[in-house]
Amino acid sequence: MANFKGHALPGSFFILFGLWWSVKYPLQYLSQKANKKTVRIYCFQRVDAIEGGIKIIFALIGMLAEQFVPDGPHLYLYSGENHNWVKLMNWQHTTMYLFYGLSGVVDVFTYISQVVPLGLDRLMMSVAVFVEGCLFYYHVLHRPMMDQHIHSLLLIAIFSGACSVMLEVFLRDNIVLEMFRAGVTIVQGTWFWQIGIVLFQPWGGPIWDEKDHSNIMFLTMCFFWHWAAAVAVLAVNYTLAYW
Amino acid sequence: MANFKGHALPGSFFILFGLWWSVKYPLQYLSQKANKKTVRIYCFQRVDAIEGGIKIIFALIGMLAEQFVPDGPHLYLYSGENHNWVKLMNWQHTTMYLFYGLSGVVDVFTYISQVVPLGLDRLMMSVAVFVEGCLFYYHVLHRPMMDQHIHSLLLIAIFSGACSVMLEVFLRDNIVLEMFRAGVTIVQGTWFWQIGIVLFQPWGGPIWDEKDHSNIMFLTMCFFWHWAAAVAVLAVNYTLAYW
């Protein structure tokens, strides 16, 4: 959905997950350090499964929203009459949500069954993030300059997230990687909001000049301010988790 | 061979290998987990050698097909009369098959002799996949837009496959990497078929408009649907292997 809500919805999902992880992983790390691997681990595995379930629900909400908004494709992919594809944008977003849904399914199965090899859940999450990045990349290739730039900054967050999750396949339960993932996810979420605000002015205000180079310079810098803010949020949540 | 069969043939090879791996590796992993490294390992090593043999046979079929189809080069590389190269496309495809053949030879030798260091078979396979990717990259550089795009999506599968096999040199018998390889190989195979269908319409139908941007958007998305389907196939085969 090329409007403000279409950016605010996934943005909120990512912020929620990022904030949640920035509390969960410090708690898990600190409790493991203190209690030396006791009952709590089982409790955290249960939390992983619930997380997977919430991912599935969020992905379903996203997919349904993309398909059945008034100007959505309503599951039609090809219009035989006009000989053209129907609302490919919405279909692409549906595909992105689909992969996050699949990642949730693998999370749940990893909890249910001992047979599923560890690391497969991280691999699937990494693939989901990577697919999102790839689709975005081709998505914005022929857009106006500022639109393209603001999305390409998002790609930095997406691909560094995909790489860090990929590393977790081999270095599971590494607190540094998990904190990094939490931070990158928060940045992704807030930047989705920023994109929505810049491109669609939900609260009115003048339209940003697409061709003004100084706007692009400001946005580049602003992206890293989001990042600095995410680091601050991580620090606060880590301290809270410690208490 | 720039026709449907020239894409369906390698596509089928990749699908066969991908499906086979998606059964073999779960079986190997689960039996190792259950029996704690017994007689079965020898059995699986034998299977690796047979696999190498089949690779050699497939590579030979591919090379012969590329050389001796009616419009092939029939082993002529340079035409002295016309002062030009003969059917370089077919020669490039022959080169690709050659490297897969070499990979098969290394597989067989790794089984026969204890002297060949472990990991060399994976390195050779990774090089073979990488060579395929490189040749494809230069192959499609000056083609029309859709043709180039549909092949560049293939490159994502090829290079992520090459990287994952490269990792297997150092992390041998890692089930997550092996499942990823199986998935990527299936995607490569089915996408070869898709390319053949889109570019050459084996069953008739209108030609795809090379310049229509929405076709490109659809193909991008379609590629990741193949990927999602491959994940589903992996899940099913893993479950079957468990039973």
Add this chain to the structure above:
Amino acid sequence: MANFKGHALPGSFFILFGLWWSVKYPLQYLSQKANKKTVRIYCFQRVDAIEGGIKIIFALIGMLAEQFVPDGPHLYLYSGENHNWVKLMNWQHTTMYLFYGLSGVVDVFTYISQVVPLGLDRLMMSVAVFVEGCLFYYHVLHRPMMDQHIHSLLLIAIFSGACSVMLEVFLRDNIVLEMFRAGVTIVQGTWFWQIGIVLFQPWGGPIWDEKDHSNIMFLTMCFFWHWAAAVAVLAVNYTLAYW
């Protein structure tokens, strides 16, 4: 600050840190080798904390200098009157210093508290270097050719530094990586000076022809001479540390 001082200031910071590291890490490595992990380690941890403090001070100096030089933005970001951004260059540099400051803060906290997981300080340093690289990349995208080239050589030093520090998250106290980091930091510092000298001629002299291709060829080579000189400095300091 697009003048000589604006390049000499960060350049000097980097040279100081690089030289310091090229003495500290050999000392740490050799003393550990000799004394087999004794009291000295605590001493080196204290040094890490002081280092973090100096980083914070340097970052503050840099930020204040960028904001309050006569032609700086003086903390104004947007001019309501003229409807444009104020001195974005200086704001971007402020952002770079900010991240180095954050890295210093994490260094200090890692020393103060046992609760902060090891590796987080290296991750933050790596992010700081990466942010510097990203901002530079977008910074020079539309500049004249030689200006762009001379900065893009800087990017080689920056990004290889960021990667090597990222590796230190997982391979802490690896003397080879630490020496590499020291070398890359020295190169970065001396190259900042070189950029300042080439672009702003602090001691007079003819302006470099921006379009002369041979100037670009010379600068490429000159960059690697800096690198060779840094290697020599490392070798000398290592020998001194040994004595």
Add this chain to the structure above:
Amino acid sequence: MANFKGHALPGSFFILFGLWWSVKYPLQYLSQKANKKTVRIYCFQRVDAIEGGIKIIFALIGMLAEQFVPDGPHLYLYSGENHNWVKLMNWQHTTMYLFYGLSGVVDVFTYISQVVPLGLDRLMMSVAVFVEGCLFYYHVLHRPMMDQHIHSLLLIAIFSGACSVMLEVFLRDNIVLEMFRAGVTIVQGTWFWQIGIVLFQPWGGPIWDEKDHSNIMFLTMCFFWHWAAAVAVLAVNYTLAYW
């Protein structure tokens, strides 16, 4: 030296080193496997030092040849009269040789002194290869198409070599990486010869058409034939080493 000899000289150096490594490393690996780490290791360390010495000699030969050929710069870098740089090509090649020389020096010191940390020799070699790659990259940026293509294929060999040597910093004495390095070095050497033959026709013959796309297609393929040949050479030498 932009002539046939200027390509044949470094090409021969690389082929010699590649062939030598393709014998040395299998011997080292097989003797370690058989004798279980005995006197032989010291012997191989001595060989490493001699290798370093030969590197230094080769680098000196290369540097002197580049400087003092009749049309060389004879150590003049800047011509005050004409206000231009003197023979920058030769200076760039001199820089490349310089780094290989530095790598040789580090090899020798690693042997002489126990104080030099292990891995530093591999890091320096990796940097030397990387510097060669970077200089080549900027070197050929504005050349005619075929010239650029034939050198960019060389870059594949160079950068994959640099990455593999970089890995050896952390995975020392890994036979797979060492065989890969030997193979890549042979390919680099033979490809230098190929470039010299294609661009300068040492034995006469028609000049290659720089703009003919089929020449470029052939060269791409030919590069990987060199690679296949290098694999065959490695296999033969490994077998010889075994006997």
